[in-house]
Amino acid sequence: MFKRKYVNNPYPQFTPPRNRKKRPAFIRYAMKCAAETDVARNEVCYTNQLQNPINGCVVPRKRRLNEHRARALRAMAQAMLYHFNIASTLVMASVEQLSDACGLSTLSKAGNKSITRASRLITHFMEPIGFLSCQKIWDKILGMYIPKIISLKPLFFMSFNISQARLEVVRKKQLQWINNQLKKQGKSAITFFEAERQAKEKHVYSALHFRKSKRVFKKQKNRAMKILQLEEKHARSYILKHLVRQYSIEELCSIGLENLKRKVNCEYFKLRKLAKNSAP
Incomplete structure (x- = not known):
């Protein structure tokens, strides 16, 4: 009988990324x-x-x-x-x-x-x-x-x-x-x-x-398409509502109204891009 391995890689080592930059x-x-x-x-x-x-x-x-x-x-x-x-x-x-x-x-x-x-x-x-x-x-x-x-x-x-x-x-x-x-x-x-x-x-x-998992990508894409089926103003309202829930009151005050609107725009166009893209 073969002895079962306790771990697959008994001697792990950190390998820096190929495009590594000089660290501080x-x-x-x-x-x-x-x-x-x-x-x-x-x-x-x-x-x-x-x-x-x-x-x-x-x-x-x-x-x-x-x-x-x-x-x-x-x-x-x-x-x-x-x-x-x-x-x-x-x-x-x-x-x-x-x-x-x-x-x-x-x-x-x-x-x-x-x-x-x-x-x-x-x-x-x-x-x-x-x-x-x-x-x-x-x-x-x-x-x-x-x-x-x-x-x-x-x-x-x-x-x-x-x-x-x-x-x-x-x-x-x-x-x-x-x-x-x-x-x-x-x-x-x-x-x-x-x-x-x-x-x-x-x-x-x-x-x-x-x-880059296909399963995760598919779930994200389906979610994006479901949101984009709404009228644009309702889709933006949906995004804003959920964005606000992600931040505390202090963070919202720090972000400001203009930056929050900019974030909503970014999320909306990100969803549009995600809905059009094919799986990686």
Whole structure:
């Protein structure tokens, strides 16, 4: 009898994208620290209790982080740091993208992709221990979940000896650099809140663009065609109603009426384009 494999790829490694750009100095430094310190065997992984991110209850641990999950964590830490947005603290990649980059994704004989190994690492360990937080948003316009928005917490950086104070200093410098660039373009300065909002919008766009499943595309297209069967003013009203529900009062005040109208126009023409396109 052949021994069943415990995991398909026992030695996952992060592979940067082919069109990679030079990352900021802090990100390169953080990736080096994470590699040299071994984030998977830091004392935080042994001493901190796992907590349910929803209700805060302690999740009992039966054993230490096994070697297969430890290797996955080392690769995932590098991937998350590579895609880290300093000003917003968001990881600008979906779980599927991170899984593919680390070699954690698998394909069944039927050709179906599975990212369970990466997803469980995040939901069963990295989020409960306090390394990150995840936000899952339901897109009421297209009727589907947007890939998780991942935000890295100070504890994640502390696990490879980067203090919260240092992280805050770097974030302030990054925001200052962004505002200097905006000033040169004649635009208004932004806050951390605005930087996070913009990063979330960019994440949503890139994550949906990355999803090329025919099943998902068909569902999106059918949804778009159903909305476009309405008169244009009713379709725009439908889009506006669901757009408003996606934002808090603070975010709506920050966006403003003109920008909200612009978003409605963008969503409407996006639906028209989606309805006309053929499957990827």
